Amino acid sequence: MPEGHTIHRLSKDLRSDLGASVVKATSPQGRFAHGAALINKKTLATSEAWGKHLFLTFSGETILHIHLGLIGKFRPQALEHEPSDTVRLRLEGSRAWHLTGPQKCALIPKEEYLGVIDGLGPDPLRRGSKWEDFASGLTNRKTPIAISLLDQSIIAGVGNVYRAEFLFLLGIHPERPSCDLTKTELQDLWKLSVSQLRQGVRLNRIVTVDQIDSGTTPGRLKPQDALYVYKREGQPCRRCGSSIRVAKLAGRSCWWCDRCQRR
DNA sequence: AGCATATGACGAA
């Protein structure tokens, strides 16, 4: 679930649901009891996503830093929905929001907030992000491009699904050294990140296939038809039919098509 | 019941 698009969508939804009104905060699990008590009955002032990081600011400049990590979820629930005892944080406005399994959920000082942002590369979903910053992060880097794409200090918000899909869509082999990519390829990679992540926010889901390649109508697109290569090892490439391959890159599985993606 | 796995990131070795 959580790549950059998820967090930006969450930021929007939380803002429209809870924004500018008094929020009730509790920690059914108890692990964030103190923090929840400090937020409780405050107003949500701002909601901001930066890559995979979510920052909620409450009245009094209290900054709540949330990072979902691999398994975290932050879901809207009906107000009467009883939180399970794994819910770290429950926010209640026009509906309830239940946070489970986050990698980070903490009230942080402004300096820490600035430090997190400072460590992040350009986020394709943020106004003001520049492709040149993305490109300059890759100059002289021999690291395979598939590894660079997971590095949040190079580009913020891309995760394991998008990296594989982007490289397929542009015909770039995942093991190509980052510094060997042409200017055009870097520009295309950036432009693709912007359009794909935006679409991800809109759909609240990652869908990279063209309608033509999926062979289905958009409304009824099945999960297994939404992607070109991610988790499709051994299956035929949607473009050329050759078998999708998989290997570990940066400790994570990466999928690609050897025929469509040239070294 | 137990185990593997997951769209992430960190620290230890």
Next chain:
DNA sequence: TCGTCCTATGCTC
């Protein structure tokens, strides 16, 4: 490169 953390799900026995 591993182990670790955090939770939910979907296998397998």
